Structure formats: C-alpha cells, structure tokens
Amino acid sequence: SQQGEEDPQALSIQEGENATMNCSYKTSINNLQWYRQNSGRGLVHLILIRSNEREKHSGRLRVTLDTSKKSSSLLITASRAADTASYFCASNSDSNYQLIWGAGTKLIIKP
Amino acid sequence: SQTIHQWPATLVQPVGSPLSLECTVEGTSNPNLYWYRQAAGRGLQLLFYSVGIGQISSEVPQNLSASRPQDRQFILSSKKLLLSDSGFYLCAWRRGGSIREQFFGPGTRLTVL
Numbered sequence: 001s002q003q004g005e006e007d008p009q010a011l012s013i014q015e016g017e018n019a020t021m022n023c024s025y026k027t028s029i030n031n032l033q034w035y036r037q038n039s040g041r042g043l044v045h046l047i048l049i050r051s052n053e054r055e056k057h058s059g060r061l062r063v064t065l066d067t068s069k070k071s072s073s074l075l076i077t078a079s080r081a082a083d084t085a086s087y088f089c090a091s092n093s094d095s096n097y098q099l100i101w102g103a104g105t106k107l108i109i110k111p
Numbered sequence: 112s113q114t115i116h117q118w119p120a121t122l123v124q125p126v127g128s129p130l131s132l133e134c135t136v137e138g139t140s141n142p143n144l145y146w147y148r149q150a151a152g153r154g155l156q157l158l159f160y161s162v163g164i165g166q167i168s169s170e171v172p173q174n175l176s177a178s179r180p181q182d183r184q185f186i187l188s189s190k191k192l193l194l195s196d197s198g199f200y201l202c203a204w205r206r207g208g209s210i211r212e213q214f215f216g217p218g219t220r221l222t223v224l
Contacts, residue, residue: 030210042201042215043155088154092210097143097162098170099213103154 006089006102014110019076021105023089024069030094032065032072037086037104046074046087079109113138117202117216124223130175130189132219134202137183142204144185145213146177149199161185162207197223 005024013019025032031050035043049056049065049072056063062075076083086106090099114137124130136142146158157170159177167177174193178186185202199220203213 033212040199040218040220042217043203043213045212045214048212090213094210097160097210098157101155101157106152 006087006105008105009103010106010108012108012110013079015079015081017079019079019083019107019109021074021087021089021107023072023074023102025072025089025091025100025102026070027091027093027100029067029091032063032089032091033099034061034063034072034074035088035090037088039085043088076107079107081109081111083107084109113204113214115202115204115214115216117200117219119219120217121220122222124192124221126194126223127191130187130192130196130221132187132200132202132221134185134187134216135183136185136204139204139206140182141207142183143207143209144179145203145205146185146187147201147203149201149218151199155201158187192223194223197221 007022029051031048033048034046036046037043047058047061047063049063060077065072086104088104089102092099116135144161147155148158149155159167159169161167161179164179175189199218201218202216205213
C-alpha cells in the first residue's frame with residue numbers, strides 16, 4: 001500500500017521560513033490527501049485536494065496538484081516550532097477503499 | 112462527534128505470546144475500518160481493512176489476523192508474536208462508501224522481546 005514517494009525525506013529549516021514538501025504517485029486518482037503525525041501519535045488529516053483541482057489553501061497550508069506529472073506539493077508558510085512533525089501524502093483512486101501512502105517527510109523547525 | 116479509541120497505548124510482549132489490540136469508534140455507523148503498522152521513522156503499511164461486520168480484507172500475509180465482531184469494533188490478533196511484529200499499530204476509520212479522509216486513533220506501541 002506504500003507506493004507514493006515523498007521528498008525530501010527530511011527537512012530542517014528556521015522558524016519563520018517556508019517549508020515545501022513534494023509527493024509523487026503512480027496511478028490515476030480521485031483525490032490526494034495530506035496528513036501530519038507528531039512523534040508517537042496518530043495521524044491527523046490536514047487537507048484534501050480533488051483531481052480536478054490545481055490548488056487549495058487552508059490557513060498557512062497551500063497544496064498544489066499536477067495530475068499530468070502525478071505530483072503534489074505541500075507548502076507551509078511562516079513555519080512555527082509547533083509545525084515540527086512528519087507529513088504524509090496519500091492518494092485515493094475512484095473505486096478503492098485504500099489510501100496509497102507516501103513514505104513521509106520529517107520536518108524540523110528550529111526556533 | 113466521532114471518536115476513535117485504541118488500547119493499550121503501549122505493550123511489551125515476549126516472543127511467542129498472543130496479542131489482542133482493540134479499536135472502537137463512536138458516533139458513526141457502518142464505518143470502514145483499517146489496521147496499519149508503522150516501523151520507526153517509516154510510512155504506513157496497511158495490514159487489514161473492513162467494510163462491514165465479519166468482512167476482513169488482508170493486505171499482507173503474516174501471522175496477524177483481524178476480526179470485526181461488531182459494527183464499530185476492530186480487533187487485531189496474533190496467536191504467537193514474532194520479533195518482527197514490533198512496531199506502532201494504528202487503527203483508522205472513514206465513512207462507509209467514502210473515499211475521503213481517514214481518522215486515526217492514538218496508536219499502540221508494541222515491543223516484542
């Protein structure tokens with residue numbers, strides 16, 4: 001079920017800077033989702049973008065989707081120390097009950 | 112509102128011992144339920160999913176099994192644990208028939224010694 005790829009695997013930036021994470025997938029999708037996981041905790045859904053959407057915003061989060069390249073990016077603007085976590089993308093096809101997960105990006109925000 | 116519970120939060124078990132992890136969901140009916148395992152610093156591996164009572168789909172052949180005795184209860188079991196079963200186990204649910212977001216429980220950290 002882990003067919004997506006994310007880069008970078010790890011990202012360390014200063015507080016206040018923007019963080020960009022990328023995700024690629026292999027099959028056609030209905031939607032792509034981003035999740036956040038704090039260390040030792042469950043995952044929390046952040047944002048969902050449909051295949052017919054190109055960009056979506058939620059607070060400091062901006063997600064883009066390029067279906068021609070089968071890729072997505074998550075941008076966190078004005079990062080905060082509390083954004084330190086692992087971020088995962090997951091894609092869903094039209095008729096599948098499963099999400100296809102990326103390996104995740106570990107983001108560290110230095111105060 | 113919907114909530115998902117998992118227990119225990121942590122578990123240390125000897126090799127060869129049995130396992131039972133429980134997950135329950137409140138505030139929704141006929142959810143799709145999922146069991147994942149996550150190795151340290153890695154992504155999620157889907158183990159089992161269920162679209163209804165008694166309906167279990169297995170994704171990875173191994174010594175684990177799952178059962179759904181009630182609509183909102185999902186149990187992960189093993190008769191004899193292996194060292195390789197150590198990991199972080201996550202239960203999740205999503206609305207039945209939906210292909211939208213999944214909602215995760217807090218997870219169980221299993222260490223097999």
